Amino acid sequence: MRGSVLAVVAVLLCATCRLGCAFIDGLVPNGNFELGPKPSDMKGTVVIGKYAIPKWEISGFVEYIKSGQKQGDMLLVVPEGAFAVRLGNEASIKQRLRVQKGMYYSITFSAARTCAQEEKLNISVAPDSGVLPMQTLYSSNGWDSYAWAFQAELDVAEIVIHNPGVEEDPACGPLIDSIAIRALYPPKATNKNLLKNGGFEEGPYIFQNTSWGVLIPPNIEDDHSPLPGWMVESLKAVKYIDSAHFSVPGGYRAIELVAGKESAIAQVARTIPGKTYTLFFAVGDASNSCEGSMIVEAFAGRDTIKVPYESKGKGGFKRAVLRFKAVSTRTRIMFYSTFYTMRSDDFSSLCGPVVDDVVLLSVRNPRLM
Incomplete structure (x- = not known):
């Protein structure tokens, strides 16, 4: 259903846009870098020329890497x-992309750390920017996919991915691949759920041919979150x-x-002081293959519940409920893993744990329950 709606929106945007269609969903042009520089634009692995990589503008020390290439050992x-x-x-890649002014977008890209220890990336679409730490590797294959979001202030977005690092070896920077974008449609709270995006259905683009998910970086606020409605209030990603x-x-x-207690999501809901609410969720x-004893801790203002889950790593879930009485007009709902x-x-x-x-609902008559 959502796919057909996106298709209709895309057609309408194409019909009304003079300079090209606003981007909706998928890889940006040459987002996987399979179209490479001409041999005359290469010096070894180093790309020579600002526009040598089709659809991209580069600056600084940028290398074009083939799979299986070796660097030392x-x-x-x-x-x-x-x-x-x-x-x-201090190298960067840049691409200008037609978008819809005022719309929220999420950028997903894959990155791998190479020889530097404190690698990080700065991603920006003016006037928004963010620094994504890459010290922690979450998957064993050497790659992670990251998401970052922005709101388009113009009808053309200039996407810039920049390595701010300064290493003795200028080549000790991150590998970048598979850059995609997705239009976000932030859901609203309703009388059926006082939380926004409680099922997490609205979120960043996930590559179909990858099996490691997408990391939403730490310290992401809800104003520009790739997971609409939710904040990542922790030192590590979710x-x-x-x-x-x-x-x-x-x-x-x-x-x-x-990442245990360092991996947390939160949302602030509007509540009425003194009124009773019920928080439903699945764990x-x-x-x-994530096996063992897990505990998800859920918080609703001053109230909390610990939900144990014994995982065999083969799928499954259980339901949990937390009832609480609101003490203010805004109640912070938060989840993290104990271990x-x-x-x-x-x-x-x-x-x-997943x-x-x-779902957050108000209780009309708590005495009857």
């Missing part, structure tokens, strides 16, 4: 297709997962809390 792996780019010291690659309690999307595992958990099949990938189907 390290094998460079490309997550999708055969090619990626590597951003050296993982956005889909039913095509993981076990999801309801619908097509859910959140995996992959499970993603069927990704750190590692996948049993590789012992190097962080994982954790949270989904979060």
Whole structure:
């Protein structure tokens, strides 16, 4: 249903847009870098020329990397297709993309750390920008996908991914591949759910041919969150997962809390002081070999509940309920995992419990319940 709506919107935008169609969903032009520079625009692996990579503008020390290429004893792996780019010291890639003014968008891209230890990336669409830390590797294959969101203030967005690092070796920067964008349609609270996007169905683009989900970085506020309605109030990321690659309690999307108490999501709901409310939610595992005893802690203002879940790593979930009395006009709803958990099949990938189907309702007559 949502796909057909997007298709209709895309047609209407194309019909009304003189300079091209506003982007809706999918890889940006040459977003996987499979179209490469001409041999005359290369010096070894280094790209020479501002516009040498089709559809992109580059600056600084940018390398064009082929899958399986070696750097010393390290094998460079490309997550999708055969090619990626590597951003050296103060290097950046940039692309201008037609968007719809006022619309919210989420950018998803894959990145891998190479030889630098404190790598981070600055991603921006003026006037918005954010720094994404890459110190923590969440998957064992060397790659993670990240999401970042912005609101379009013009009908053309200039997307810039920049490596602000300064290393002794200028090539010690992150590999970048598979850059996509998705228009977001922020849901609203209703009388059926006082929380926005409680089922996590609205969120960043997930690559169809990848099986590691998308990380929503730490310290993401709800004004420009790639997960509309929700904030990431923690030092580590949370993982956005889909039913095509993981076990999801309801619908097509859910959140995996992959870094214990350092991986938390929150939302502030409008409440009436003195009134009783009930918070419903599901806790499970993603069927990704994340085994063991898990506990999800849920908070609603001053009230809390700990929900244990014994995972066999093969999917499944249980329902939980937290009833509370509001003490203010705004109540913070928050979830995090008590423990750190590692996948049993590789012992190097962080994982954790899944949270989904979060519903907040007011109780009309608490005495009858």
